[in-house]
Amino acid sequence: MNATLIAVALSLVSAAAYAAAAVAQSRLAGRTEPSTGTLRLLGRGAWWSAVGLNAGGALLHVAALKYGPLTLVQPLGALTLVAAVPLGARAAGRRVSRTEWRGTVLTLLGLGALLLTSGGTAPHETLSLVEALGVGAATMAVVAGLSRPGTRPGLRHAAASGITSGVASALTQTLTVAVTDHTTGPLFSWRLLTVALLVSAFAMGGLLLSQTAYRGGLGAPLAVVTLANPVAAAAIGLALLGERLQGGAAGLVPALLGTAAAVRGVILLSRAQARPMAVTGEEAETAAGETVAGGAPVSGAPSRVVIGSPRQQDRQALATEPRALEPLTVRPSAS
Template identity: 35%
Template sequence: MTVLAAVLALLGSLFFALGAALQQFEAAGTAGPGLRRLLRRPRWLLGGLAIGAGTALHVVALAYGPLTVVQPMGVASLLFALPCAAALHRRRVRPGELGAAAVIAVGLVGLVLVVPEHSGTPYLGTGEAVALLAGATAAALVLWVLARRAAPTGRAVLLATAAGVLYGATATLARVLADGNRELWFLAAAPVPALIALALLQRAYAVGHFGVAFAALQVADPLTAVAFGALLLGEPLPTGAASTLTALAAAALTVAGTVALARTTPMSPAPGAAAP
């Protein structure tokens, strides 16, 4: 069953990567990739379906295997996404890009593995939920303001990070709802940060630096969810010298890989190339 869970999670990562690459291809190079405009593009919608399929496979994988096996497999989406996007843009993936992505993947796996499992039932009161949404919104707003004045690479990173923070908040609410929380307004509020995150992510993709934008999303989303889980749900953080050192080393690898990926060539359509 553990092997099956790993295979399902890996397949889910492939679908998620393909969907992200398709959506970035549609958003790249547009002055203002509004969701209304993108919703009229079949390839962008196909990307959304692929992301949905990847998410569903990941959830099914969690039913067959432990979190410590399934979650690291999700990191593979970063390694899958770069070749998918490069094929759409009709360019080759440079070894440096894959190398930087691999460093980020190793760092993320290290961070995931040092987080202890939590067997208790998560509970979120009304005050904590308001604090969750307010904190995520405030952080995303600050990142959005900074992105407006940043250079293209920095803008892609900041916008994708803002999207990751909001997705992390959505994941925290979803975890509480999945464990039987009956607060009706939680269910109504959960899609709001996700939709705002989707819009921010399309703006990050439009910059053209797909690799670093997708990497920033993959880093910010789980780290935000872990932080909110620890602060609001009482979930444990790594303890002990060995776990702390591992977490610091993994974080350093993740940052180094992201910086290296930010220095790569923007992934935008080649001049005069017809859409595949």
């Protein structure tokens, strides 16, 4: 089978696994009291199911990086948002909104255009030790500038999270290709050990930075994280790994148009994902005749009207917190 088709197929399944994990953790958060400790979560099968889905998505993403270039695999991470739309709507007992449909169509059209212009050969080049150290130093300098002390949580931290996650994916590709293709050098070397340490540091850093970014709200930061990730990875692929767009200079036109469409689609999907979860029919029946209370903003989210008893209000408030959708950005790149 063609390497490009393998990479696309693995990326699709990876995105579906990440989306299913996000929805599972979101539902678990909605059923869990705020005072519930981590140890009690460890005893729940739903939590371990979400962990397994995230782990499966990560392994599939790493496998996709073996068969496809960064300019192909990383943008496909946006499909996690696309897959989360029907899954999240079904879990919330509602229909997919018009905004979500628009975001889905634009994202798919944009990614389709990018697929036509991205390089189609399996990656063979890897970063040297000097290049890996240079990429690591440059990334840390950029992140330090974006997340300097005193900076309010928000888009700067989201950009830093997306950049570190994208760099982690680029380094992961070097590690994967070097381990599976022995023509790139010895299996055990200072280069691979350094790259592995950088992957771990940047992957964890991306997660922590995203958690900080979401304190100021979810919609815009989620979009920035999703978009900064493939941009950072593609920049490394084009500058250091010999990746090229098909069609040369002429290929820039559909690539830019596809990027613009995908960006708009991701923004629409991120706004939709940031909205409060809908009240299911069962909860609405239970809440019938009860007082309608105005809800206070949660983690920077806009004010909303909450229907139901105090316990139901707590569940709805918890479901709208940013951490309910954080798994969307937990990727080896990652996503």
